[in-house]
Amino acid sequence: MSIEAWLPIGHELHDGTRCGKPLYGGHGWQIVTTAGGGRALLANEALHSKWVTSRIIDDSALKPLLFGSATFHALSSAPSKMLAPINECRSPNNKAEALSFALALKATRETDAESPLQDAIYVEPISRLLPTYTITSRVDDDVLLGFWLTGGARVSAKAGRRLSQMLSWMGSSNLTEVVSASGVMTLAKMAQDDAEQADLLQTEIADPIPRSSGDRGIDSDARFSLPGRPMLEEFFNEHIIDIVRNEERYAALGVGFPSAVALHGPPGCGKTFAVEQLVEFLGWPSFQIDASSVASPYIHETSKKIAEIFDKAMRSAPSVLIIDEMESFLADREAGSGGSHHRVEEVAEFLRRIPEAGKNHVLVVGMTNRIEMIDSAIMRRGRFDHVIEVPPATEEEVSALLDKLLSDLPKDSGVDQATLAKRLAGRPLSDVAFVVREGARLSARAGKLKINQAFLLSALDSAPSRADQGQSRRIGFV
Known part of the structure; x- marks a missing residue:
């Protein structure tokens, strides 16, 4: 969606820099390029007044700029300093960048403890997160910091x-040091947690036999919920949660720890979200094997890294080990590419380790978009006992997700979820989340206090299926 520029290209700012095209914009603000690769923040009078009144910034931080009858406030940033909405910022490249963001978060919270910051603008030159006051459900600061540090x-x-x-x-x-500097967690609490983890590690070293799942038990009354995926929710409750919760009863009948599960389906169907929700519900340590964490061009190195992650997961049992993009490691050995002999070694490592992990209270969950590429030996029962297809969402599943996403947001009584669900059926669940967020953004930009149907439909019209368009979408909180 194009952004209508407030200032003409080449317009001179207070420090002599000249405006380029707008990169980002919202209700009352824009970020534009400047000559030399820098950026500038422009804010209207109303938004600037909110920042000053809340004492997040002082009146001199952004310089006044007259353009016709309008008054804007501007701040320029060098290419080396970040200036972008939080959900558009890249993750830090080093400790200094991470520390700068943490200090900006703390400085902002020292003067404004209440404003939601998930849609804020990170202005590194003045070490502040400037809230944009959009209509979204609040995200806690600790999650915001984790989101930014990890890149999404x-x-x-x-x-x-x-x-x-x-x-x-x-x-x-x-x-x-970074987390402490942000103020989201005190050093005393961090030290306490570190001590508890150290005690836990000493216990595991003294007694290498994995503890029962009950030692990190889950609430006996809670039911795992996965809005938009009732069948997958039922599977997780029956084949994982109930076995973990009633381990002794199942063990008496010869049923051991839950066996490995593989989820397959097209990109965006909700596999990753489902696994993240399961990990959060269980509350166990999680480990991940993916191309970025273990792939290596050196002989035997990938297999060695795979083995190390399995060992860590077993030492931390009960735990969850996630194998993302399974086809990257577990493709059919008969395919016979130039590096097939390395592939044989890697597949053999998984063949040995997956059953071992289950016996040591490690829940293995694999995910793939290309189930047909996986080596048949891996997919046999005894390794992955359950292979679950996660297809595009049905109308009923989309409706359930809309219920959850809209439940915490202010909305008009005229919002018709049935119409939205019908049009979004068969689309990735990530598209559903995008439409709700974009509808909220459009509502806020128009000065509305509630989301209405017109803005949701406008958001839907502006978000054709990625499969049809090939367009990328920005990351963001929902």
Whole structure:
């Protein structure tokens, strides 16, 4: 969607830089390019006044700029400094960038403890997150920090163990410093958690026999819920949750720990979201094998890394081990490519490790878009006992997801979910989430306090199926 520029290209700002085309925009603000690869933030009088009144910035941080009868406030940023909406920022390349964001979050919260920041603008030159006051359900600051650090994963910065696994390049001590600097978690609490994890590790070393799932038990009254996927929800409850919850009863009848599960279906059908929800419900440590974490051009190195991750998962049992894009490692060995001999070694490692993991209280979950490419030996029962297709969502499933997404948002009584569900049926569930978010953004941009049907339909019209368009969509909170 094109953005109508407030200022003509080449218009001179207060510091002599000249405006380029607009990159991002919302109700009351725009970010434009400037000569030399920099950017500039423009805010109208109303939004700037909110920032100043809330004391997030002082009146001199953005310089006034007259254009015709309108008054804007502008701030320029060098190419080396970030200036973008949070959901458009790239993840940090180093500790210094991560620390800068953490300090900006803390500085913002010291003067404004209430405003939602998931749609804020990160302005690194003044070390602030400037809220845009859009109509979205609030995201906690710890999740916001985790989202930004990981480049889009909805993981809490308080989940130290999981975050450390995802940001292994930073190192645990540096990550601790960053999280502490943000103010989302005190050093005392972090030290307590570190001590508890150290005690846990000592226990595991002294007694290498995996603890029962009950040692990290789940609420005996809670039922796992997966809006938009009732059949997958039922499968997880019956074949995983109930077995974990009633381990002794199942063991008495010869039924052991839940066996490995493989989910397959087209991109965007909700496989990853379903697994993330399951991991969160179980509350177990999770480990992931994907191309970015284990692939190596060196002989035997990929197999070695695979083995190391399985070993870590078993030491942390009960735990979940996720194999993403299974076809990258487990493609049919008979296909016979130039590197097939490495593939044989990798597949053999998985063949040995998957049954071993189950016996050691590690739930293995695989995901793939290309089930037909997977080696038949991997798909036999005894490795992946359950191979579940996750097809595009039906109208009823889309309606259930819309119920959840819209339940916490202010909306007009005229919002007709049935019409939306009918048009979104068969589309990726990620499209459903995008339409709700875009409808909320359009409503906020128009100055509305509630989402209405017209804006939701407009969002739907502007979001044709990615399969048809080949267009990319930006990441964002829902």
